[in-house]
Amino acid sequence: MTSDGQRHFRHKAIRDPLYGFIGLSEIETRLIDTPAFRRLHRIKQLAHTFIAYPSAVHTRFEHSLGCMDVASRMCDELNMDKEAKELVRLAALLHDIGHGPFSHLFEGVVDKRNHGIDSSHEAISRVMIEEDEDVARVLGERRHRVAEILGKSAPEEDALASSIVSGSLDADKLDYMLRDSHHIGVSYGRFDLDRILHTIRKNPEDDTVCVDIRGKDAVEGYRLGRHLLHVQVYHHHARLVADKMFLQALNAALDEGVIDENFLKRGQDGDDSEFLKFYKSLDDSSIYEMIMRHNSDSMSKKILQDVRHRRLLKRACDFTSMELMRNAGVDRKLVKMEQDDFDSMAREVAGELGLEAHQVIFLKAEIGIKLYGGDSIQVIRKEDVMSLSQYSPITAKSLVIRYLVYGPGDSGTRRKIADKIAERLRVPVRIISYQD
Amino acid sequence: MLGFDSHDAILLTISSCGGTLNGRVTVQKLVYFHTINIKEFSPHYTHHYYGPFSRVVASALYDLSAFAFVNEIAHPRFHEGYAYEMTEEGSKYAEAASSEFPEENKQIDETVRTCKAFCELKPAPLSYAAKCHYIVAKQGGGEYTVDNVRSGGKDLNWRISDKDARTGIDLLKKLRLDK
Incomplete structure:
Protein backbone atom coordinates (compact mmCIF):
# COMPACT_ATOMS: atom_id res chain seq x y z
CA MET A 1 0.00 0.00 0.00
CA ALA A 238 -27.50 -16.81 34.46
CA ARG A 239 -27.08 -15.23 31.02
CA LEU A 240 -29.14 -17.98 29.38
CA VAL A 241 -32.06 -17.57 31.75
CA ALA A 242 -31.95 -13.74 31.64
CA ASP A 243 -32.07 -13.86 27.82
CA LYS A 244 -34.93 -16.35 27.89
CA MET A 245 -36.90 -14.25 30.43
CA PHE A 246 -36.38 -11.18 28.26
CA LEU A 247 -37.74 -13.13 25.30
CA GLN A 248 -40.76 -14.17 27.35
CA ALA A 249 -41.35 -10.49 28.19
CA LEU A 250 -41.00 -9.48 24.58
CA ASN A 251 -43.38 -12.16 23.33
CA ALA A 252 -45.87 -11.23 26.06
CA ALA A 253 -45.60 -7.56 25.02
CA LEU A 254 -46.44 -8.53 21.45
CA ASP A 255 -49.38 -10.69 22.57
CA GLU A 256 -50.67 -7.90 24.82
CA GLY A 257 -50.39 -5.33 22.06
CA VAL A 258 -47.83 -3.27 24.02
CA ILE A 259 -45.75 -3.60 20.87
CA ASP A 260 -47.63 -3.79 17.58
CA GLU A 261 -46.42 -6.94 15.85
CA ASN A 262 -47.38 -5.54 12.45
CA PHE A 263 -44.35 -3.27 12.69
CA LEU A 264 -42.14 -6.37 12.73
CA LYS A 265 -43.50 -7.71 9.46
CA ARG A 266 -41.33 -7.10 6.45
CA GLY A 267 -43.01 -5.74 3.35
CA GLN A 268 -44.63 -8.63 1.52
CA ASP A 269 -44.48 -6.72 -1.77
CA GLY A 270 -40.80 -5.91 -1.34
CA ASP A 271 -41.39 -2.49 0.21
CA ASP A 272 -39.58 -2.54 3.55
CA SER A 273 -39.79 1.19 4.26
CA GLU A 274 -42.34 0.96 7.10
CA PHE A 275 -40.56 -2.02 8.61
CA LEU A 276 -37.19 -0.25 8.46
CA LYS A 277 -38.58 2.94 9.95
CA PHE A 278 -39.75 1.11 13.07
CA TYR A 279 -36.75 -1.22 13.20
CA LYS A 280 -34.29 1.65 13.18
CA SER A 281 -36.05 3.22 16.15
CA LEU A 282 -35.27 0.14 18.23
CA ASP A 283 -32.36 -0.38 20.56
CA ASP A 284 -31.77 -2.09 23.92
CA SER A 285 -33.16 0.82 25.94
CA SER A 286 -36.11 1.66 23.71
CA ILE A 287 -37.48 -1.90 23.98
CA TYR A 288 -37.18 -1.80 27.77
CA GLU A 289 -38.82 1.64 27.83
CA MET A 290 -41.71 0.55 25.60
CA ILE A 291 -42.58 -2.26 27.96
CA MET A 292 -41.80 -0.57 31.28
CA ARG A 293 -43.63 2.68 30.46
CA HIS A 294 -46.80 0.92 29.40
CA ASN A 295 -49.61 1.79 31.81
CA SER A 296 -51.14 -1.60 32.25
CA ASP A 297 -50.07 -4.03 34.93
CA SER A 298 -48.99 -6.37 32.17
CA MET A 299 -47.24 -9.72 32.27
CA SER A 300 -44.49 -8.38 30.00
CA LYS A 301 -43.76 -5.59 32.48
CA LYS A 302 -43.74 -8.00 35.40
CA ILE A 303 -41.24 -10.36 33.75
CA LEU A 304 -39.02 -7.54 32.57
CA GLN A 305 -38.99 -6.02 36.03
CA ASP A 306 -37.66 -9.34 37.32
CA VAL A 307 -34.85 -9.27 34.77
CA ARG A 308 -34.08 -5.66 35.57
CA HIS A 309 -33.82 -6.34 39.31
CA ARG A 310 -31.96 -9.60 38.72
CA ARG A 311 -34.75 -11.66 40.22
CA LEU A 312 -33.86 -14.50 37.91
CA LEU A 313 -35.32 -17.98 37.92
CA LYS A 314 -32.96 -20.53 39.47
CA ARG A 315 -31.82 -23.92 38.27
CA ALA A 316 -34.05 -26.87 39.13
CA CYS A 317 -32.30 -29.32 36.77
CA ASP A 318 -28.94 -29.24 35.04
CA PHE A 319 -27.88 -32.35 33.13
CA THR A 320 -26.32 -33.50 29.90
CA SER A 321 -27.23 -35.99 27.20
CA MET A 322 -24.33 -38.26 28.23
CA GLU A 323 -25.43 -38.32 31.88
CA LEU A 324 -28.83 -39.49 30.75
CA MET A 325 -27.43 -42.18 28.50
CA ARG A 326 -24.95 -43.44 31.06
CA ASN A 327 -27.39 -43.60 33.93
CA ALA A 328 -30.83 -44.06 32.54
CA GLY A 329 -30.91 -44.58 28.81
CA VAL A 330 -33.29 -42.51 26.73
CA ASP A 331 -35.97 -43.23 24.21
CA ARG A 332 -36.16 -41.84 20.69
CA LYS A 333 -38.75 -39.30 21.70
CA LEU A 334 -36.33 -37.25 23.80
CA VAL A 335 -33.68 -37.18 21.07
CA LYS A 336 -36.23 -35.82 18.62
CA MET A 337 -37.54 -33.10 20.93
CA GLU A 338 -36.94 -29.51 19.85
CA GLN A 339 -36.97 -26.33 21.91
CA ASP A 340 -40.71 -25.83 21.18
CA ASP A 341 -41.41 -29.25 22.74
CA PHE A 342 -39.40 -28.32 25.84
CA ASP A 343 -41.33 -25.02 26.06
CA SER A 344 -44.62 -26.97 26.04
CA MET A 345 -43.33 -29.35 28.70
CA ALA A 346 -42.32 -26.39 30.89
CA ARG A 347 -45.79 -24.84 30.52
CA GLU A 348 -47.48 -28.14 31.45
CA VAL A 349 -45.32 -28.54 34.56
CA ALA A 350 -45.99 -24.95 35.59
CA GLY A 351 -49.74 -25.53 35.18
CA GLU A 352 -49.69 -28.71 37.28
CA LEU A 353 -47.83 -26.95 40.10
CA GLY A 354 -50.11 -23.90 40.06
CA LEU A 355 -47.33 -21.62 38.80
CA GLU A 356 -47.59 -19.04 36.06
CA ALA A 357 -46.46 -20.31 32.65
CA HIS A 358 -43.37 -18.09 32.56
CA GLN A 359 -42.11 -19.40 35.92
CA VAL A 360 -40.74 -22.64 34.49
CA ILE A 361 -38.14 -22.60 31.72
CA PHE A 362 -36.66 -25.67 30.00
CA LEU A 363 -33.64 -24.95 27.78
CA LYS A 364 -31.66 -27.15 25.42
CA ALA A 365 -28.12 -25.84 24.93
CA GLU A 366 -25.59 -27.36 22.59
CA ILE A 367 -22.01 -27.25 23.78
CA GLY A 368 -18.88 -28.44 22.10
CA ILE A 369 -19.74 -27.99 18.46
CA LYS A 370 -17.88 -24.68 18.31
CA LEU A 371 -14.59 -26.44 18.90
CA TYR A 372 -14.74 -29.32 16.48
CA GLY A 373 -17.94 -29.08 14.50
CA GLY A 374 -18.26 -27.95 10.91
CA ASP A 375 -14.51 -28.00 10.54
CA SER A 376 -14.13 -25.77 7.53
CA ILE A 377 -10.87 -24.02 8.48
CA GLN A 378 -8.47 -24.86 5.69
CA VAL A 379 -4.69 -25.00 6.04
CA ILE A 380 -2.23 -24.93 3.16
CA ARG A 381 1.14 -26.72 3.08
CA LYS A 382 3.12 -26.11 -0.05
CA GLU A 383 0.30 -26.44 -2.62
CA ASP A 384 -1.73 -28.93 -0.64
CA VAL A 385 -4.97 -27.63 0.93
CA MET A 386 -6.54 -29.68 3.72
CA SER A 387 -8.94 -29.14 6.60
CA LEU A 388 -7.34 -28.31 9.95
CA SER A 389 -8.71 -31.48 11.56
CA GLN A 390 -6.44 -33.52 9.33
CA TYR A 391 -3.40 -31.97 10.99
CA SER A 392 -4.76 -31.35 14.45
CA PRO A 393 -3.71 -33.50 17.38
CA ILE A 394 -6.68 -32.22 19.39
CA THR A 395 -9.40 -33.17 16.96
CA ALA A 396 -11.62 -35.44 18.97
CA LYS A 397 -15.22 -36.14 19.72
CA SER A 398 -16.60 -33.57 22.09
CA LEU A 399 -20.31 -33.25 21.73
CA VAL A 400 -22.58 -32.52 24.64
CA ILE A 401 -26.15 -31.36 24.86
CA ARG A 402 -26.86 -29.58 28.12
CA TYR A 403 -30.38 -29.29 29.46
CA LEU A 404 -31.31 -26.63 31.99
CA VAL A 405 -34.63 -26.31 33.77
CA TYR A 406 -35.32 -23.20 35.83
CA GLY A 407 -37.97 -22.37 38.40
CA PRO A 408 -38.80 -19.91 41.18
CA GLY A 409 -36.38 -19.11 44.02
CA ASP A 410 -37.71 -21.45 46.68
CA SER A 411 -35.98 -24.80 46.61
CA GLY A 412 -39.10 -26.77 47.51
CA THR A 413 -40.87 -25.69 44.33
CA ARG A 414 -37.79 -26.39 42.26
CA ARG A 415 -37.61 -29.92 43.71
CA LYS A 416 -41.22 -30.45 42.63
CA ILE A 417 -40.37 -29.17 39.14
CA ALA A 418 -37.43 -31.59 38.93
CA ASP A 419 -39.72 -34.45 39.99
CA LYS A 420 -42.24 -33.58 37.26
CA ILE A 421 -39.56 -33.31 34.57
CA ALA A 422 -37.99 -36.64 35.64
CA GLU A 423 -41.42 -38.26 35.44
CA ARG A 424 -41.90 -37.00 31.89
CA LEU A 425 -38.43 -37.97 30.72
CA ARG A 426 -38.77 -41.31 32.53
CA VAL A 427 -35.43 -40.95 34.30
CA PRO A 428 -34.50 -41.01 38.02
CA VAL A 429 -34.70 -37.47 39.44
CA ARG A 430 -31.26 -37.71 41.10
CA ILE A 431 -29.65 -37.73 37.64
CA ILE A 432 -31.21 -34.52 36.42
CA SER A 433 -31.80 -32.48 39.59
CA TYR A 434 -29.52 -29.48 40.21
CA GLN A 435 -30.08 -29.54 43.96
CA ASP A 436 -28.65 -32.26 46.21
CA MET B 1 -46.51 -41.47 17.21
CA LEU B 2 -43.72 -39.19 16.06
CA GLY B 3 -43.28 -38.84 12.30
CA PHE B 4 -40.30 -39.96 10.25
CA ASP B 5 -37.53 -37.38 10.64
CA SER B 6 -33.83 -36.74 10.08
CA HIS B 7 -32.77 -38.76 13.14
CA ASP B 8 -34.54 -41.82 11.71
CA ALA B 9 -33.17 -41.19 8.21
CA ILE B 10 -29.57 -40.94 9.44
CA LEU B 11 -29.66 -44.04 11.64
CA LEU B 12 -31.41 -46.14 9.00
CA THR B 13 -28.83 -44.94 6.45
CA ILE B 14 -25.89 -45.91 8.69
CA SER B 15 -27.60 -49.22 9.36
CA SER B 16 -28.00 -49.82 5.60
CA CYS B 17 -24.28 -49.09 5.20
CA GLY B 18 -23.49 -51.93 7.60
CA GLY B 19 -23.20 -49.84 10.76
CA THR B 20 -20.41 -47.44 9.73
CA LEU B 21 -20.40 -44.45 7.42
CA ASN B 22 -17.44 -42.21 6.55
CA GLY B 23 -17.80 -38.46 6.31
CA ARG B 24 -20.31 -35.72 7.13
CA VAL B 25 -20.65 -34.87 3.46
CA THR B 26 -21.70 -38.46 2.71
CA VAL B 27 -24.38 -38.31 5.41
CA GLN B 28 -25.70 -34.98 4.10
CA LYS B 29 -25.87 -36.09 0.47
CA LEU B 30 -27.41 -39.53 1.08
CA VAL B 31 -30.12 -37.95 3.22
CA TYR B 32 -30.63 -35.39 0.44
CA PHE B 33 -31.52 -38.23 -1.94
CA HIS B 34 -33.94 -39.61 0.66
CA THR B 35 -35.79 -36.28 0.73
CA ILE B 36 -36.58 -36.73 -2.97
CA ASN B 37 -37.73 -40.32 -2.54
CA ILE B 38 -39.59 -40.16 0.73
CA LYS B 39 -42.88 -38.31 0.96
CA GLU B 40 -43.37 -35.66 3.64
CA PHE B 41 -39.71 -35.70 4.59
CA SER B 42 -38.17 -32.31 3.99
CA PRO B 43 -35.35 -31.22 6.30
CA HIS B 44 -34.96 -28.01 4.29
CA TYR B 45 -31.82 -28.20 2.18
CA THR B 46 -30.22 -24.92 1.15
CA HIS B 47 -27.40 -23.86 -1.13
CA HIS B 48 -23.95 -24.37 0.42
CA TYR B 49 -20.44 -24.22 -0.99
CA TYR B 50 -20.04 -28.02 -0.88
CA GLY B 51 -23.51 -28.68 -2.33
CA PRO B 52 -27.00 -28.84 -0.84
CA PHE B 53 -26.77 -28.72 2.95
CA SER B 54 -29.36 -29.08 5.70
CA ARG B 55 -28.89 -27.59 9.15
CA VAL B 56 -31.66 -29.87 10.38
CA VAL B 57 -29.72 -32.95 9.27
CA ALA B 58 -26.47 -31.57 10.75
CA SER B 59 -28.23 -30.94 14.03
CA ALA B 60 -29.83 -34.42 14.05
CA LEU B 61 -26.40 -35.99 13.50
CA TYR B 62 -25.16 -33.91 16.41
CA ASP B 63 -28.06 -35.13 18.60
CA LEU B 64 -27.40 -38.77 17.75
CA SER B 65 -23.74 -38.40 18.61
CA ALA B 66 -24.44 -36.46 21.82
CA PHE B 67 -26.71 -39.27 22.99
CA ALA B 68 -24.20 -41.91 21.84
CA PHE B 69 -26.54 -43.59 19.37
CA VAL B 70 -23.61 -43.16 17.02
CA ASN B 71 -19.94 -42.75 17.85
CA GLU B 72 -18.28 -39.94 15.98
CA ILE B 73 -14.72 -41.01 15.32
CA ALA B 74 -12.24 -38.35 14.24
CA HIS B 75 -9.66 -39.41 11.72
CA PRO B 76 -6.94 -36.78 11.52
CA ARG B 77 -5.02 -37.13 8.26
CA PHE B 78 -7.85 -39.17 6.81
CA HIS B 79 -9.69 -37.53 3.97
CA GLU B 80 -13.27 -37.92 5.19
CA GLY B 81 -12.41 -36.47 8.61
CA TYR B 82 -15.11 -38.21 10.62
CA ALA B 83 -16.62 -41.66 10.65
CA TYR B 84 -19.97 -42.53 12.21
CA GLU B 85 -20.30 -45.89 13.87
CA MET B 86 -23.61 -47.14 15.21
CA THR B 87 -23.53 -48.16 18.90
CA GLU B 88 -25.56 -50.93 20.50
CA GLU B 89 -28.17 -48.37 21.57
CA GLY B 90 -28.14 -47.03 18.03
CA SER B 91 -28.87 -50.48 16.64
CA LYS B 92 -31.89 -50.74 18.93
CA TYR B 93 -33.02 -47.31 17.74
CA ALA B 94 -32.59 -48.34 14.07
CA GLU B 95 -34.47 -51.57 14.67
CA ALA B 96 -37.41 -49.70 16.20
CA ALA B 97 -37.37 -47.11 13.41
CA SER B 98 -37.28 -49.77 10.66
CA SER B 99 -40.33 -51.53 12.03
CA GLU B 100 -42.15 -48.24 12.47
CA PHE B 101 -41.23 -46.96 8.99
CA PRO B 102 -40.81 -50.06 6.76
CA GLU B 103 -41.46 -48.28 3.43
CA GLU B 104 -38.98 -45.52 4.19
CA ASN B 105 -36.41 -48.10 5.31
CA LYS B 106 -36.82 -50.03 2.04
CA GLN B 107 -36.28 -46.85 0.04
CA ILE B 108 -33.17 -45.94 2.06
CA ASP B 109 -31.73 -49.43 1.54
CA GLU B 110 -32.19 -49.14 -2.20
CA THR B 111 -30.58 -45.68 -2.39
CA VAL B 112 -27.58 -46.78 -0.32
CA ARG B 113 -27.14 -49.96 -2.41
CA THR B 114 -27.19 -47.97 -5.67
CA CYS B 115 -24.74 -45.34 -4.41
CA LYS B 116 -22.42 -48.00 -3.01
CA ALA B 117 -22.35 -49.81 -6.35
CA PHE B 118 -21.76 -46.54 -8.21
CA CYS B 119 -18.98 -44.93 -6.14
CA GLU B 120 -18.37 -46.86 -2.93
CA LEU B 121 -20.13 -43.98 -1.13
CA LYS B 122 -17.26 -41.57 -1.88
CA PRO B 123 -18.37 -38.01 -1.07
CA ALA B 124 -17.38 -36.31 -4.32
CA PRO B 125 -19.68 -38.22 -6.76
CA LEU B 126 -22.54 -37.99 -4.23
CA SER B 127 -21.97 -34.25 -4.05
CA TYR B 128 -21.97 -33.86 -7.84
CA ALA B 129 -25.25 -35.74 -8.09
CA ALA B 130 -26.86 -33.75 -5.28
CA LYS B 131 -25.67 -30.49 -6.88
CA CYS B 132 -27.06 -31.54 -10.29
CA HIS B 133 -30.43 -32.37 -8.76
CA TYR B 134 -30.55 -29.15 -6.73
CA ILE B 135 -29.66 -27.03 -9.77
CA VAL B 136 -32.29 -28.58 -12.03
CA ALA B 137 -34.92 -28.43 -9.27
CA LYS B 138 -34.09 -24.72 -8.86
CA GLN B 139 -34.61 -24.26 -12.60
CA GLY B 140 -38.10 -25.66 -12.15
CA GLY B 141 -37.29 -29.17 -13.40
CA GLY B 142 -35.56 -28.84 -16.75
CA GLU B 143 -33.46 -31.42 -18.54
CA TYR B 144 -30.45 -33.10 -16.99
CA THR B 145 -27.79 -32.00 -19.47
CA VAL B 146 -24.20 -30.99 -18.78
CA ASP B 147 -24.88 -27.50 -20.18
CA ASN B 148 -27.93 -26.99 -17.99
CA VAL B 149 -26.09 -28.11 -14.90
CA ARG B 150 -23.01 -26.01 -15.60
CA SER B 151 -24.94 -22.82 -16.34
CA GLY B 152 -27.26 -23.30 -13.34
CA GLY B 153 -24.22 -24.07 -11.18
CA LYS B 154 -22.65 -20.75 -12.11
CA ASP B 155 -25.65 -18.89 -10.67
CA LEU B 156 -25.00 -20.65 -7.36
CA ASN B 157 -21.22 -20.13 -7.53
CA TRP B 158 -20.62 -23.85 -7.93
CA ARG B 159 -17.75 -24.60 -10.29
CA ILE B 160 -18.72 -27.89 -11.92
CA SER B 161 -16.55 -29.41 -14.64
CA ASP B 162 -18.09 -31.32 -17.57
CA LYS B 163 -16.75 -34.56 -16.13
CA ASP B 164 -18.24 -33.88 -12.67
CA ALA B 165 -21.60 -32.94 -14.19
CA ARG B 166 -21.60 -36.18 -16.20
CA THR B 167 -20.77 -38.22 -13.09
CA GLY B 168 -23.56 -36.51 -11.17
CA ILE B 169 -26.13 -37.06 -13.91
CA ASP B 170 -25.09 -40.72 -14.29
CA LEU B 171 -25.64 -41.36 -10.60
CA LEU B 172 -29.03 -39.60 -10.69
CA LYS B 173 -30.01 -41.88 -13.59
CA LYS B 174 -29.05 -44.97 -11.57
CA LEU B 175 -31.10 -43.62 -8.69
CA ARG B 176 -33.95 -42.88 -11.12
CA LEU B 177 -33.97 -39.29 -9.91
CA ASP B 178 -33.34 -37.75 -13.32
CA LYS B 179 -36.98 -37.25 -14.15
Missing part, protein backbone atom coordinates in the same frame (compact mmCIF):
# COMPACT_ATOMS: atom_id res chain seq x y z
CA THR A 2 1.39 3.42 -0.93
CA SER A 3 1.62 6.20 1.62
CA ASP A 4 -1.20 7.82 -0.36
CA GLY A 5 -3.26 4.68 0.22
CA GLN A 6 -2.42 4.72 3.91
CA ARG A 7 -3.42 8.38 4.19
CA HIS A 8 -6.74 7.52 2.57
CA PHE A 9 -7.67 5.37 5.56
CA ARG A 10 -6.41 7.94 8.10
CA HIS A 11 -8.95 10.72 7.55
CA LYS A 12 -9.89 10.24 11.17
CA ALA A 13 -8.51 8.06 13.95
CA ILE A 14 -10.53 6.61 16.79
CA ARG A 15 -8.98 5.24 19.95
CA ASP A 16 -9.63 1.57 20.58
CA PRO A 17 -8.72 -0.46 23.69
CA LEU A 18 -7.47 -3.41 21.60
CA TYR A 19 -5.75 -1.91 18.59
CA GLY A 20 -4.66 1.54 19.76
CA PHE A 21 -6.05 3.72 16.98
CA ILE A 22 -8.44 2.72 14.23
CA GLY A 23 -8.14 4.81 11.10
CA LEU A 24 -11.17 5.80 9.03
CA SER A 25 -11.49 7.13 5.50
CA GLU A 26 -13.74 10.08 4.80
CA ILE A 27 -16.59 7.85 3.60
CA GLU A 28 -16.26 5.59 6.62
CA THR A 29 -16.34 8.63 8.90
CA ARG A 30 -19.57 9.80 7.26
CA LEU A 31 -21.03 6.31 7.56
CA ILE A 32 -20.46 5.97 11.28
CA ASP A 33 -22.25 9.28 11.75
CA THR A 34 -25.47 8.10 10.10
CA PRO A 35 -28.33 7.49 12.57
CA ALA A 36 -28.62 3.87 11.38
CA PHE A 37 -25.00 3.20 12.35
CA ARG A 38 -25.03 5.29 15.54
CA ARG A 39 -27.89 3.07 16.71
CA LEU A 40 -25.31 0.29 17.15
CA HIS A 41 -23.89 2.30 20.05
CA ARG A 42 -27.10 1.49 21.91
CA ILE A 43 -27.07 -2.26 21.25
CA LYS A 44 -24.94 -4.33 23.59
CA GLN A 45 -22.71 -6.90 21.94
CA LEU A 46 -23.56 -9.63 24.44
CA ALA A 47 -27.21 -9.00 25.35
CA HIS A 48 -27.71 -9.89 29.05
CA THR A 49 -24.24 -11.30 29.67
CA PHE A 50 -23.66 -8.27 31.95
CA ILE A 51 -25.92 -10.01 34.46
CA ALA A 52 -23.17 -12.58 35.03
CA TYR A 53 -20.17 -10.46 33.97
CA PRO A 54 -20.90 -6.82 34.93
CA SER A 55 -18.47 -5.22 32.49
CA ALA A 56 -19.91 -6.96 29.42
CA VAL A 57 -21.60 -3.77 28.26
CA HIS A 58 -19.57 -3.04 25.13
CA THR A 59 -21.61 -2.45 22.00
CA ARG A 60 -21.99 -3.43 18.37
CA PHE A 61 -20.55 0.00 17.49
CA GLU A 62 -17.00 -0.62 18.67
CA HIS A 63 -17.10 -4.22 17.45
CA SER A 64 -17.98 -2.96 13.96
CA LEU A 65 -14.99 -0.61 13.99
CA GLY A 66 -12.76 -3.40 15.27
CA CYS A 67 -14.03 -5.81 12.65
CA MET A 68 -13.20 -3.26 9.95
CA ASP A 69 -9.69 -2.80 11.34
CA VAL A 70 -8.98 -6.57 11.42
CA ALA A 71 -10.47 -6.98 7.93
CA SER A 72 -8.20 -4.19 6.71
CA ARG A 73 -5.12 -5.95 8.09
CA MET A 74 -6.25 -9.19 6.46
CA CYS A 75 -6.48 -7.35 3.11
CA ASP A 76 -2.92 -6.07 3.57
CA GLU A 77 -1.61 -9.54 4.35
CA LEU A 78 -3.38 -10.90 1.27
CA ASN A 79 -1.98 -8.11 -0.92
CA MET A 80 -5.38 -6.87 -2.04
CA ASP A 81 -5.47 -3.62 -3.96
CA LYS A 82 -6.84 -0.34 -2.61
CA GLU A 83 -10.21 -0.65 -4.30
CA ALA A 84 -10.81 -4.19 -3.03
CA LYS A 85 -9.64 -3.22 0.44
CA GLU A 86 -11.99 -0.26 0.48
CA LEU A 87 -14.95 -2.54 -0.30
CA VAL A 88 -13.95 -5.11 2.31
CA ARG A 89 -13.58 -2.40 4.95
CA LEU A 90 -17.03 -1.01 4.12
CA ALA A 91 -18.63 -4.45 4.25
CA ALA A 92 -16.90 -5.22 7.57
CA LEU A 93 -17.93 -1.85 9.02
CA LEU A 94 -21.57 -2.40 8.05
CA HIS A 95 -21.87 -6.15 8.66
CA ASP A 96 -23.89 -5.70 11.87
CA ILE A 97 -25.94 -2.62 10.92
CA GLY A 98 -29.07 -4.77 10.76
CA HIS A 99 -28.85 -6.03 14.33
CA GLY A 100 -31.94 -5.54 16.45
CA PRO A 101 -32.07 -4.89 20.20
CA PHE A 102 -30.20 -7.40 22.34
CA SER A 103 -28.42 -8.72 19.30
CA HIS A 104 -29.45 -12.24 18.31
CA LEU A 105 -32.43 -12.42 20.68
CA PHE A 106 -34.53 -10.07 18.62
CA GLU A 107 -33.70 -11.92 15.42
CA GLY A 108 -35.81 -14.93 16.42
CA VAL A 109 -38.77 -12.71 17.24
CA VAL A 110 -38.67 -10.97 13.85
CA ASP A 111 -38.08 -14.28 12.07
CA LYS A 112 -41.22 -15.80 13.59
CA ARG A 113 -43.31 -13.03 12.07
CA ASN A 114 -41.83 -13.32 8.58
CA HIS A 115 -42.32 -16.85 7.32
CA GLY A 116 -40.51 -17.50 4.10
CA ILE A 117 -38.67 -14.15 4.14
CA ASP A 118 -35.05 -14.14 5.27
CA SER A 119 -35.13 -11.90 8.33
CA SER A 120 -31.74 -12.66 9.83
CA HIS A 121 -29.70 -9.66 10.92
CA GLU A 122 -27.46 -10.31 7.90
CA ALA A 123 -30.45 -9.97 5.55
CA ILE A 124 -31.66 -6.83 7.32
CA SER A 125 -28.12 -5.41 7.14
CA ARG A 126 -28.23 -5.83 3.37
CA VAL A 127 -31.64 -4.15 3.16
CA MET A 128 -30.42 -1.25 5.30
CA ILE A 129 -27.30 -0.79 3.16
CA GLU A 130 -29.45 -0.70 0.02
CA GLU A 131 -32.41 1.26 1.31
CA ASP A 132 -31.46 3.49 4.24
CA GLU A 133 -31.39 6.97 2.73
CA ASP A 134 -28.38 8.25 4.67
CA VAL A 135 -26.28 5.13 4.13
CA ALA A 136 -27.22 5.00 0.44
CA ARG A 137 -26.32 8.68 0.02
CA VAL A 138 -22.83 8.10 1.45
CA LEU A 139 -22.15 4.85 -0.42
CA GLY A 140 -23.77 5.74 -3.76
CA GLU A 141 -23.62 2.95 -6.33
CA ARG A 142 -21.08 1.06 -4.25
CA ARG A 143 -23.86 0.01 -1.88
CA HIS A 144 -24.93 -2.82 -4.23
CA ARG A 145 -21.49 -4.42 -4.22
CA VAL A 146 -21.11 -4.01 -0.45
CA ALA A 147 -24.51 -5.67 0.07
CA GLU A 148 -23.50 -8.48 -2.29
CA ILE A 149 -20.30 -9.16 -0.36
CA LEU A 150 -22.42 -9.58 2.75
CA GLY A 151 -24.85 -11.90 0.93
CA LYS A 152 -24.97 -15.68 1.03
CA SER A 153 -24.09 -15.99 -2.64
CA ALA A 154 -21.45 -13.36 -3.23
CA PRO A 155 -20.25 -13.21 -6.85
CA GLU A 156 -17.23 -15.38 -7.67
CA GLU A 157 -14.93 -12.36 -7.99
CA ASP A 158 -15.81 -11.33 -4.42
CA ALA A 159 -15.22 -14.76 -2.85
CA LEU A 160 -12.13 -13.59 -0.96
CA ALA A 161 -13.76 -10.35 0.20
CA SER A 162 -16.81 -12.25 1.40
CA SER A 163 -14.66 -14.82 3.19
CA ILE A 164 -12.77 -12.07 5.06
CA VAL A 165 -16.02 -10.59 6.38
CA SER A 166 -17.98 -13.81 6.85
CA GLY A 167 -16.19 -17.16 6.76
CA SER A 168 -14.78 -19.81 9.03
CA LEU A 169 -11.87 -17.56 10.01
CA ASP A 170 -13.26 -14.07 9.52
CA ALA A 171 -12.62 -10.58 10.85
CA ASP A 172 -15.93 -10.70 12.73
CA LYS A 173 -14.94 -13.64 14.96
CA LEU A 174 -11.31 -12.59 15.24
CA ASP A 175 -12.44 -9.24 16.64
CA TYR A 176 -15.36 -10.27 18.84
CA MET A 177 -13.44 -13.01 20.66
CA LEU A 178 -10.66 -10.64 21.68
CA ARG A 179 -13.06 -7.80 22.39
CA ASP A 180 -15.44 -9.89 24.49
CA SER A 181 -12.53 -11.32 26.49
CA HIS A 182 -11.10 -7.85 27.05
CA HIS A 183 -14.34 -6.28 28.25
CA ILE A 184 -15.49 -9.21 30.35
CA GLY A 185 -12.10 -9.62 31.96
CA VAL A 186 -11.62 -13.28 31.07
CA SER A 187 -8.65 -14.76 29.27
CA TYR A 188 -10.49 -17.67 27.65
CA GLY A 189 -10.96 -16.00 24.28
CA ARG A 190 -7.43 -14.65 23.82
CA PHE A 191 -5.31 -16.00 21.00
CA ASP A 192 -2.37 -14.96 18.82
CA LEU A 193 -4.06 -12.61 16.34
CA ASP A 194 -0.78 -11.36 14.86
CA ARG A 195 0.41 -14.88 14.07
CA ILE A 196 -2.89 -15.69 12.37
CA LEU A 197 -2.74 -12.50 10.33
CA HIS A 198 0.85 -13.20 9.28
CA THR A 199 -0.01 -16.68 8.09
CA ILE A 200 -3.33 -16.21 6.29
CA ARG A 201 -3.29 -17.06 2.59
CA LYS A 202 -5.70 -17.18 -0.32
CA ASN A 203 -6.98 -20.72 -0.86
CA PRO A 204 -6.12 -21.46 -4.51
CA GLU A 205 -9.04 -23.89 -4.75
CA ASP A 206 -11.88 -21.51 -3.97
CA ASP A 207 -10.36 -18.05 -3.35
CA THR A 208 -11.36 -18.05 0.34
CA VAL A 209 -9.18 -17.37 3.38
CA CYS A 210 -7.03 -20.23 4.62
CA VAL A 211 -3.93 -20.46 6.80
CA ASP A 212 -0.38 -21.50 6.06
CA ILE A 213 0.55 -24.65 7.96
CA ARG A 214 2.92 -22.54 10.10
CA GLY A 215 -0.08 -20.73 11.57
CA LYS A 216 -1.79 -23.98 12.56
CA ASP A 217 -1.07 -23.68 16.28
CA ALA A 218 -2.31 -20.08 16.43
CA VAL A 219 -5.55 -21.27 14.80
CA GLU A 220 -5.79 -24.11 17.33
CA GLY A 221 -5.57 -21.42 20.05
CA TYR A 222 -8.37 -19.52 18.35
CA ARG A 223 -10.57 -22.64 18.13
CA LEU A 224 -9.99 -23.53 21.76
CA GLY A 225 -10.66 -19.93 22.82
CA ARG A 226 -13.92 -19.92 20.93
CA HIS A 227 -14.99 -23.12 22.62
CA LEU A 228 -14.10 -21.83 26.10
CA LEU A 229 -15.91 -18.53 25.55
CA HIS A 230 -19.03 -20.48 24.63
CA VAL A 231 -18.85 -22.69 27.69
CA GLN A 232 -17.84 -20.04 30.21
CA VAL A 233 -19.54 -16.90 28.89
CA TYR A 234 -22.11 -17.27 26.13
CA HIS A 235 -23.68 -20.34 27.82
CA HIS A 236 -23.40 -19.09 31.39
CA HIS A 237 -26.56 -20.30 33.15
